Amino acid sequence: MRRYLRRISLVAELRLFGVRVALVASGGGHVRQLLDLEPFWSSAEYFFVTEDTALTRALAAKHPVYFIPHVALGQARLGKPVAMLMAALRSFFRSWRIMWGKRPDVVITTGAGSSYFPVLFARMLGAKIVLIDSFARFAGPSAFARIAAPLAHIRVAQSADAGRNWPGSWVFDPFRRLDKSRPAKESLAFATVGATLPFERLVSLVDQAKRSGLLPEKVILQSGQPLKCEIDPSIEVHPTLTFEEVNSILARAEVVICHGGTGSIITALQQGCRVIVVPRSFARGEHYDDHQWEIAEAFAHRGLLSVVGNDDDIAGAIAHARASDPVCATLVPDDLIGELKSLVAEWKLGRIGDKAKVSDGVLPRI
Template sequence: MAKKPHAERRNAPLLCLAASGGGHVRQLLDLEGFWSAYPHFFVTENTALGKSIAQQHDTEFVPHFALGQSRLGAGMRMLRGAVSSFWQSFWIIRRRRPEIVLTTGAGSQVFIVLWARLLSAKIILLDSFARFDRPSAFARMAGPLAHVRIAQSRKSQENWPGSLLSDPLRPIEVTETTKQDLVFATVGATLPFQRLCDLVLAAKRDGLISEDVILQVGDIETLPDAPAGVRLVRALDFAELQELLQQASIVICHGGTGSILTALRANCATIVIPRRFSLGEHYDDHQSEISEVFEQRDLVLSAHDGESLTAALQLARTMKIKPVTTDYSELIAGLHHYVQTGDPALQLSPQ
């Protein structure tokens, strides 16, 4: 897609929308009411969702890396990704020269924020919706570089000095939808999740799932053997995902907020299997924190093994659906105000 030259944006700032390739970048999509009013480009990772965004928007890719990779014994992979990201981020920011960077993290975007700040861009850091109790590692690392810091839960904001609060979670009315006898299971956009795949396939083989199953397994070399009634896919673009969610009666997903929220918006009974650090499935245990918060609000069911998945499937077929969404209208208005006035104190008030 053609890039806007500086001469075409004299009266409007160029926005850089920076986020890693899963739920982080989905949160940026929810803010379209803000960024669509200005020249903009995305910086994200080369995931299925990132590729979908690139089909519609001016998009740059940086490699995935995260500090937690070293905890999982992949320190050299993290270092290679960081070095590559350092230089790719430099050339992107040097070439594009955004006036404002809006980022939701995480690790792969830290050098975008660093170079943009060094080249005089304003930085707006919206911490991940996944962090309910405390700011993320990305927020703590990149926060000192940000001109505006925004938390999405009260407790996280209280533990992040100088931040503002914007809690977007809102209930929505249940709408009549025509659901099919379909279970959609997904490992998300960025990391493989063998345990989830194994649990779903075992439940289908044992007759615990009578519905047809579509299982998104991620970027793995060899597809597992699947019993009758299961269709395996490595990746889905965002449009295909949305269509499947309109059909599925039950969703089984990892503990990422993007996957959970898109399922809840689509009136799906949602079972969350959080990744666990102790099993080498993620860089920390924040997905357990996420699933606990959603479960405490009676929005999802959780599972971690065959027995708990069996119980969750039984409850999912009779549970009362409580669809929710994220309403960013107040934040969007505040972001417009910040762009127009440059005054973060009037954007949102600490609450």
């Protein structure tokens, strides 16, 4: 079996050059997970389909990228159904033009809402679909995964519990603690609201912490948009930062205060920062649902970060973070990359038909 797997892997390396791969994801952590799969897609003819954010604009400077509008079902839940429908209509036609023109052989998607139409049209045009559910979903599949699952040939969950609650999925848990010393740190705190939505409460909490002396460090804030309120003048504010700029700051930052997106959390943990998470709340109109609470609590349960609860106790969270040992951790998707290479090789060789599905989490072998 190992000899067979090595042969398939070698065939995959050789054959991916003739495969056109579409990498489809919304902004933020979803597209960052696609970047982690670069050893897979870099040997193919590839292109990205994603939302227009600071991260993806930087991505477009180095890779072929096609932008589509931001669409999410939660927009209607937050009282913006017309905006959602208009964005969906624009995405429908834009996605069709992209997929009709590019005709990918394989689509790798990590969701979410804006990814649906590109995946749908690619499937209609004969592409094979690999749906990788967000690492943010620890207990079960996301709404996007449930909706898009009928379009997928292969479904991938990234935790054991999520896999058990998503029948027919592979399970690859990429999370790894790193046994290494963290980078030398400066007296620096970095706060970020992420790339997609504004987050005024996080900005207010950071301002409060700075004014009260809880953050004696220099503070850099990525605000997501020009600020509408006055904050402590010593805070260095940037509406947007490139991915490279963020990584440079994280390498030096002792403390990171961020929203509950996996991309922000993982990049901070990779640099050994003391991480404090302020999860967005649906009840407060800060996000489309409460999945950031699930993310924050799952990471906190592993002893990786501190969480600001509904009481907005930023002082308690900062004190907890300073008293805890910082942890270095990352995502290592090597096993998934190897299976994707084998799978695409078998598809290209015609050994797995269009109707092949995974029923037990094991790659079907012919």
